[in-house]
Amino acid sequence: MSDDDVMLVNFATDEGDASSNARQNVKVVGGKWKDRRRLKMMVDGEPSKRKRLENTPEIEREIKKVKEAGFSSQEFTRRPVPKKTSNDTSRTAASTANSNIVSSLFTSNREMTTSVNTNKHDENAQINPSNAPLLEDSFEAIGVKEPLVSHLAEKMRIKKPTNIQKQVISQFCSATEKDNDLFINAQTGSGKTLAFLLPILSRILDMNVRVDRKSGCFALIIAPTRELASQIYSVASMLTNSCHYLVPCLLIGGERKKSEKARLRKGCNFIIGTPGRILDHLQNTKVIKEQLGHSLRYVVLDEGDKLMELGFEETITEILQILHDVPVDNSSFHGLPSRIVHVLCSATLQGGVKKLGNVALTNYKLIKSGKNADNAVSEVPDQLLQKIVFVSPKLRLVTLAGILDGISKKSNPEETSRTIVFLTCSDSVDFHYDAFSSSNGNYRALAGDSVRQLTKGNTILPSFSDDEDPGVIFYKLHGSLPQPTRVATLDHFSKNNEFTKGKHLIMFCTDVASRGLDLPHVGTVVEMDPPFSTEDHLHRTGRTARAGQKGEAILFLFPGEEEGYLERIKPSHPKGWKLVKYDEEILKPAFDSTNVKRNDKESEKPLEKTLGWDTNATTWHLNIERRVLEDPNFKSLAMKAFTSHVRAYATHISQEKQFFNIKFLHLGHLAKGFALRERPKGIAFQSAKSKDDSQGRAKKPSSESGKNKMFRMARMAVKESVSEFNY
């Protein structure tokens, strides 16, 4: 085993006297046999023949804390100082200086280097929301027709246009001889959906021709995810409730094609869908071409940059080719444009969008809103409070627990609080969802087991008490879930009703929920894993602080190279950010006031005094680690989550490899962040091995080089992340 083998003391706690039993149950894994033997002797209390390694005062303090928490076997180990290799950048002076305690939560972590906040958020500044409705304007004044105006006000409680709506609708509503293509570039949550739907509907209603679903499809709207397409479809359905003779239709993957064909045959005036399914129908459902032939006048590409980034470019080009092959029939619908008008929507104006502009837009008009001081669109709403937490890999899980605990303490019986936790892959979503929702089994599965309400006796978060329902519901959402489960989960999370009122709804999800999704009043977005690109970061944080509402976003970054990412996102945060100390501002408030109960037999012994927050945090983490040791299903979730996380980490875009690079990661510490104690290599091998075992195939040791293996893992992760947006 190589030098970076982490030698661990896996202790199983048992009845009776913890110390002697713990000693008997101590199992030393990893490392070199000599070290294992020496450590075993140490733990068994036999004096080593060799010169005993002296414990530094810090180690003595750590040992005392772990003993205080009732763990008599030593929580951490010592190992020989790793041979310094030339390119060994993953260890800092701290880890070598502390004679290498490697499995304790609070030691051997890399120190953060950012002490000065170069982009400090001014907490006293009076900030007006930059994506709020404009009080001095009205939809009527900018050209929206009845019955839409009263429908917006009475049924959707939308009375005043936002900036981008004012600009687009006034430009788009009036029939002009030259209907330009349009590129709508505005902040997240600024109302881009209505900005393109309202003028199209107004132009249709304004025609002096009576239309109905048989009149044909006037607008084709394409979105990168099923959830976003479904959301646009529901907004279009709400709007057409004011004019029932107009009908929208939804074409997305995961739904039955047969029922979609039937709906198309009946006729619809708006087709909303995902690229793959739309192209499939264009190529195989004859009726859709007839539908589009003489009536199509608008093609809208929502979240245009994502459509380019996920390799949809080819599909989009094929769709446009088919549409452009059908000549526009100008003999009817004179009130509509005489050509197909292309509209591109995005909060981020990046290369991908420009590329799409070349593919889809010709001499387009760019309409921006939310300009900041130097007239650039600040993609992030001004009222969004961005927080940054530098937290070591080992401390990820317990720090997230501290954040969620802080949120769950803010109880307002009249309000429903919503939090979204973004992770990079579906396996990691499954693991974190299970780690937080199914502790000691006290939960009630609500929708296809991707929604779990915690019940009395669930004490996963330190502020929970044994004698009342925690008032928290956990959700998970990712592209690998069956479509009905995805729909049911999102529906449950979005609903404001008696059941969710006064509760804290916390959703673990992948980037499938980062784009365009308009979920009501999300108060906090936590980016536990860094985004794959700056645009993704902006869209993730854009799930909160929408339409003038307040909101906060918390970004986890590892100390070290990842700190450099701040310079990269600084231009997107002209209002600055707040650096949050994970220990003093997150863990201490969460773990200081009550002792964390252990989830093993030991817990029957009440502790006399309140232990320190770091000891309680250690106990909390050991509880999760013990579940991994004792529950094979949970261990499998943790192992798959870790392996997929490492694969996904390897796929950061090349411009960001200087911050997010696998060679800077301490994989042993990262494994601890997934409550795993076995060394990462072992895990990767083991998960592959267990997979082969399950398929009865003996896996030949691969001669694949480390570099090729990493590239292979990265390719797998990219494939998986694209499948997230399976369309």
Ligand SMILES: Nc1ncnc2c1ncn2[C@@H]1O[C@H](COP(=O)(O)OP(=O)(O)OP(=O)(O)O)[C@@H](O)[C@H]1O
């Ligand atoms: N004029 C308005 N007044 C009040 N609320 C509005 C208005 N326009 C839109 N909204 C609401 O604002 C929220 C965000 O709208 P929408 O999803 O269209 O934003 P967006 O710009 O598309 O965001 P993203 O960039 O994330 O896709 C929705 O809940 C919508 O109902």
